[in-house]
Amino acid sequence: MAGPLAWTVDLDDGLAVVVVRGTLVLGKAEQLRVALLKCLAEQPDALLVDLAALEVADDTALSLFTAVSQQAENWPGTPLLLCAPSPPVAELLERGRHGNVPVYAGVAQARRAVAEGRAAVPSVTDELLPIAGAVRHARNLVTEACLAWDLPELVGSASLVVSELVSNAVEHAGTMMTVRVTRRGRYVHIAVRDGSPREPVAGTPGSLSDRGRGLVLVNTVAEHWGSLPTRDGKVVWATLAAP
Known part of the structure; x- marks a missing residue:
């Protein structure tokens, strides 16, 4: 296992980038959801979640990203972009069992999508x-x-x-x-x-x-x-x- 779930938040150039590390279990999903909602309150142009160092013990916990994305649609219209998931996590996300959220190969690709207007909202x-x-x-x-x-x-x-x-x-x-x-x-x-x-x-x-x-x-x-x-x-x- 990758260790306990932890994350860091970086507000940079109008974007909120959250790097998530460790193992995602259902019991810790709510804490991460609250942290992402706090990022939305800062009204970034986009919320990027780096999943490169994340492992998933319970795929049901992935529904937290759908919940945050839906909240972002209601307010403040900030796109949530998932970045760089490992192959096992990417496969779980691709199934869409717990909702669909845009997934990018890496943070750089997500940043480029925002800069080119393909992700950010007017x-x-x-x-x-x-x-x-x-x-x-x-x-x-x-x-x-x-x-x-x-x-x-x-x-x-x-x-x-x-x-x-x-x-x-x-x-x-x-x-x-x-x-x-x-x-x-x-x-x-x-x-x-x-x-x-x-x-x-x-x-x-x-x-x-x-x-x-x-x-x-x-x-x-x-x-x-x-x-x-x-x-x-x-x-x-x-x-x-x-x-």
Whole structure:
């Protein structure tokens, strides 16, 4: 056996590269899944998982990669690419018994696919100051993105969502923020990352309090929304479906 399961994470040039070593067993799959989801919270252009030093004791555990890939499709639209599996692991992945995830011969090939636009998804990003004008700038950003992707019908709902997420960041975080808009298939993902670890709290419909009222609107318009902690704060995201 190759030893206990372990991994390292390297955030480099817009990519998250996770090198996994050891033996994958079902009991440790959840820990690796959580680690990969934390990588997604950093909003890389792609998440590359190097499997060259991985052995699989229970092939059922490979379903963790499918679960992470599905989460990435819902948000933030980040492709998950598996790299350099050994022949036995590659054979298990090829069977597709636990879902299909793109597999590349090596990390270099996966990097090239991302650089050439064959793996990464269309996205726009901007850094905003925590000032009142940030909301208007964010609305302009999502409007231009929706029109560029030929999704004019999403302009209204996308503008509403980004307005609420940015307003919350300005009011409650008061830090620099990153707004990212991503398109994946028929979905548009909107994410606002700030420097505060304080989680957003949605109010209840009809509440007299202003706190969380905007997130009620987000919950009404979006297919899904949520938040995840990052290394230096949090990211709040929402997914919209085109009609």
